[in-house]
Amino acid sequence: MKRVLLLLLSISIFTGCADEKSTPKETVAISAANYHDVLDKITNVMVHDIFSPPVASRIYSYANLAAYEIVAQHNPELESLTKTIGADITIPALDTTKAIDYKMAALIAQLEIGKTLIFSEVEITDYSDSLFVNWKENDEDVFINSKEYGMQVADAFKQWIDKDNYKQTRTMPKFSVYTENVSRWQPTPPAYMDGIEPHWMKIRPFTLDSSSQFKPERHPEFSMEKDSQFYKELMEVYEVRNQMEETGNKSEEMAIAKFWDCNPYVSTQRGHLMFATKKITPGGHWIGITKVASQKANLDFDKTVYAYTTTSMAIADAFISCWDEKYRSNLVRPETLINKFINDQWKPVLQTPPFPEYTSGHSVVSGASAEVLTKLFGDQFQFLDDTEVPYGLPEREYTSFRDAAKEAALSRLYGGIHYRAAIENGLDQGISLGKHVVTTLNVKTL
């Protein structure tokens, strides 16, 4: 009897497996939550390693896209986005004859690309090892097959990533600040860091035909004449700060400025002590909003990956577009001018980030992200944004993505780091770019 039972069991398992091979089965229940977790992990390592906003956007986009391409192999409703943009990459086909969990493979590819692009590899390795042990225990075959496939896709991605000009831009000339022209950007207090990523416009974009495709309107002509538009906007930055000071630290403007700071490296000095206060980048914040929206909309694994991928591709292209303009216009920050001509003791609410002023990166990125998210989730999508809670900031509520984007853009004025033109034209630049991404990627409403 016992023997029969055993035999029966083994047959049923065998047949069960055979069945699953034709239609791949989920051996462990991998859900959207796992995907959020992995991305959070990558975010944490990025924050630790101090990646500048453009570089961070590159990491998000490739990690998501690698996972997405595996999902698209499995889900006939989803198109390959690398194919859509005509990328020079061939995604290895999903072998349906093997026991592969495509979600597992997607997470593995996501982790592998993340690990390749961040610095502190051990952080990712430790994290993935604990996942892998679980998966392997659960079903060694599925794990081995899924891992093999995930790594194949990751390898294809690595080759493609290697050709995006990132490596070459590492050794291109430093941005020279030697000029007597006061309208030109100068390093800002307290760390007086070099201008970061002066060659980012040379990075291969996903959807743009060139980095200058969404070149914004020119900023008001630099002038320290009192009745010039430029000077008025400079004084607006100065006076907004003064008004905020009068209202005190509890003003709404102050809350907005701080909420959207998104500066990955604020150098702080107290006493003889120097330390860094680190946060996520503007791109990281919109990745966070994508998470909030996906969770609220209860998206499944595939749709979650789709939302992240399309949004992060828009963010990446937004940085390329914005950085193209920044190092073209090379405009001086308000802090530099105010200290020099108006008040040498003045400090902005936020620490001025180390790159030229025009246009505002956060405005472009927020504009672009909001367009993609609006397409994905709809226009009147209310959400409670808790992205900054781990960084000691409160939650804020928004009625729509565009609403949030407008506030994010304006936060730069309250923060004392941008003139109004960089905010308004930056937002326009981002919106145009976002609409272009929606069309080019044929983004679907979920």
Next chain:
Amino acid sequence: MKRLCYILIFAVLAACSKNEKVQENATPPLFKELDAEITNLDFTNTLTATDSLNILDYLYYYNGGGIAIGDINNDSLPDIFLTGNQVSNKLFLNKGNLQFEDITETAGVAGNSDWNTGTAIVDINGDGLLDIYVCAVVGINGLKGKNELFINNGDGTFTEKAAEYGLDFKNYSTNVAFFDYDNDGDLDMYLLNHAVHTVNTYGPAEIREKRNEKSGDKLLRNDGDHFTDVSEEAGIYGGPNGYGLGIATADFNNDGFTDIYISNDFHEDDFYYLNNGDGTFTESLKSKFGHTSRFSMGSDAADVNNDGFLDILTLDMLPDDEKVIKASMGDDSPDIHKMKSERLHYHEQFSRNMLQINQDGEYFQDLGLISGLAATDWSWSALFADYDLDGIQDVFISTGIPKRPNDYDYIKYVSNNQIQKELSKGNKIDKKAIEMMPSGAVENRIFKGTGNLNFKDLSGSWISKDSIMSTGSAYADLDNDGDLDIITNNINAPARIYENLITENNKNFLKIKLNYKKPNIHGIGSKAIAYQNGQQQIKQLFTTRGFQSASEAVLHFGFPETTKIDSLLIIWPDNSVQKLSNLNLGQTIYLEPEGALKKVNYAELFPKNKLWFTKIDSLPGLDYEHKENRYQDFDRQKLIPYQISDRGPAVVVKDINGDGKEDIFFGSAKFDKSAVYFQTKNGFEKQTITALESDAPSEDISAIIEDFDHNGENDLLVVSGGGEYYGENKALLDRLYLQQDKNFSKVKFPEYFENGSVVKAADYDNDGDLDLFIGSAAVSNDFGNIPKSFLLKNNQGNFSIDNENNLGKIGMVTDAIWTDFNSDGQIDLIVVGEWMAPQFYENQNGKLIAYKIEGDVKGLWQSIAEFDIDGDGDKDYLLGNWGLNTKLKANKENPLKMYYLDFDNNGRTETILAQKKNGNYYPVNGLDMLVGQLSYLRKKFPDYKSFAGKTIKEIFDKEQLAKAKVLEVETLASGYLLNDNGNFSFKAFKTPLQIAPITSFLEYDFNKDGKTEVLLGGNYFGTIPYHGKFDQLAGIMLQSVDTFIEAKDLGINFTQKAVINLNILHLENKEYLLVTYNNRKPEVYKLN
């Protein structure tokens, strides 16, 4: 048998361990470290961080306490006063035999302030009893109190009377010094304060003009029974940016008035106040010092080289341990450094100890690096004295900080993780954040002066290697045995006495105690000059030295083996002078002014020879100024070891227009037009030479004027370079301009695209016209690659590359000379350059054949000149190199290495500089510099501690290093190739000729003695701030192997200027020296 065996083994073991010990302690201890249990000097400056008072709230929380020494009960035994930050101050009576008694309670000097810092013991009222002044930090984070003045009642008690004297300041005080600034016979006071605000923005240097009560320094004039603040009228800065940590007083220029050197931390400049003698000072730092310490801390002034002028050592925090260097924040990036000096007008500052050698009060030369004193990590107090009684100054340096706030990992990673964690829990961050900072408990240091401005580190021999954190320190002969003992005030550890043991077997000391006129009874400010065997030693009596401390009021000398000295001069504070002769050593003498004394004549005391040169403001019409174009090599080639774009301009002095008068050609930087000046009747007139104008894009590095086409008119050849243009850029082409009927026209010249450096002409093929050697320097945009240099044959002004004499890729050539080195009547060639050995070419009937010499030493050679240095009638060759006053080190066995390869396979090459330290090669650059170019290294080293202390082999793969081309430097010393019957061996110059790169030699009979001398010029600024600025060479006249005359005795001063060319110029029967610099106006000196 067994037992015997054991015994044998034991004996062997014992022998071994004994041997090891002997080796370890090759130098026996000079000091015995005495614990409080033995001496009863029971004082610990215990720091207890609280929520409101810690390093986060007060930036100088870890600066520790001070010490003041003085015989308060007139029993001839120096007593000790120690200040505490959070603990009460203590006064210890010296009971003899190094036994002390705590009399704080009965004396009433514990103090009433919450936080005490510096202190001094001084007889402020001239009553013959020593009083105590204590500084306090008042007004931040609830710290209360004031500076206190404890007046000695003469009965073992003191009464606090600061308010009565007008000295009860409630400031952020660091230290105090008492001296007579106006020579009116009483002691005035300098109060050294510090700012407490965090350095978030650097204001311009000019904000020091505003006065700030709390943090600004103050000068207080003693008006008998009270003190008056005269800071403003005396010209003492009291700005909000003064981070005063050190004060040194001395008559630096020997004019009979006391000058002041103030060390300021952070970006504020140090201040050098020269006493004008009329109650005012002139702050003169920028004109007298090329550069200073950056995070300047304590200091000490002493005559280190026995030239009669007091030198100064300023302390900083440069580590010498690889693991600490690479993990710590140090100097600024080139851009921030430039911003501070050019936009904000701060002076040049670099983070290292500097030994500023006083050159007759005219300027100071920092010899910190060459002396061995530059790197002692987190350093507070320096005390010069002749601790081992050999006639040469030694120095003790107290060091250490409980928490090292400049640790990179802490700043970038550790602190943030902690802060994030605590924030998310809603906690206060402070305590944990502080705990995670790494310790900076490094050992105190002692250096033995070994002569010639060299110091030998004997920490671990003379004193033990400790881990106590010593801040204030002072010296005194505590046991009256004739040598100087040292006392340190320590953080969280008992104060320590270092008992000097030298007089147990060496009594070559002379101790002088003064009894001067009231109220300056101890004769503060007096000088003593001891003469012995033609050697002089000078000491000036000031008690405030080191850091927050005052030493015993004693003039103490040591002498090399002898029992007598010839004479001793005492110059009293009123500059009257008294002479004593034939003094026995091994005694303490007590002196007071005797009889009618004459005033000293300093000019006679330190006589000046006739100067060789007189500076001329300008020559009429000569308005040339070289302006280097704005270009930073480090922006494009981030790992280039030094710039290559700032080596111009070319200069030629020669008759161009054929009127028999010398004219001048000046080259120019990129985009500037070169300039030609014709000599007129009494000056010069600038010419417009049309043919030259269109070549403004070229940077002119070298030029030559000769009649190349034999038409009776001089022609001009200009070599283009500048290290900026690369590839086949036309601006790199060399240009020949032939003169015909007073008109220049550019003619055809061989085309090659090299970054040229030098042209030298000679008729090497003996066909009657001048041929050329044209050398090429480093390859632009591909540093480390080797360019081609050329020989060009002349055919009536038609030049062609001499393919039969293919010199090929000699090296990164900087200079060359045509010279018949083997005296066979045929002109030979010697080429020098960087990362190469001097290359000799023997002329064999027009063929130039490489010729191997013994002095085949690779250097960073900058220049060469022919000079019979040993006067034996044959030709020797002087070689200018990088010099030895540098962080770089190289010798034949352990060369400086440079690896050249495309390390990251991105199509661009990199160079990695490595030098040997303790048996291993380490990269010279830190992680951020390397990652800036080789981003993949950030993955290998995600934090600083994983990188710090790693050798070049651990950082790079074996395959990479094997594939890389390795360039080497075997010596950085300038020197000469000594010709010994055709055998050339390399000999290094003496120290004064090694303090900066030597770029130019000028051979001439300057003093009309019928013999040729050679004038040397140099300096170089094209390095990152980590390497500092080589701006200390003032010029030097070389007469023979052992004789040279320094700039101060010549009447020249090239410090702070980068000499490119030296020329003799004849004008109206007078001779002039024309000095051409990079990036500034040339200077002219008349030959006397």
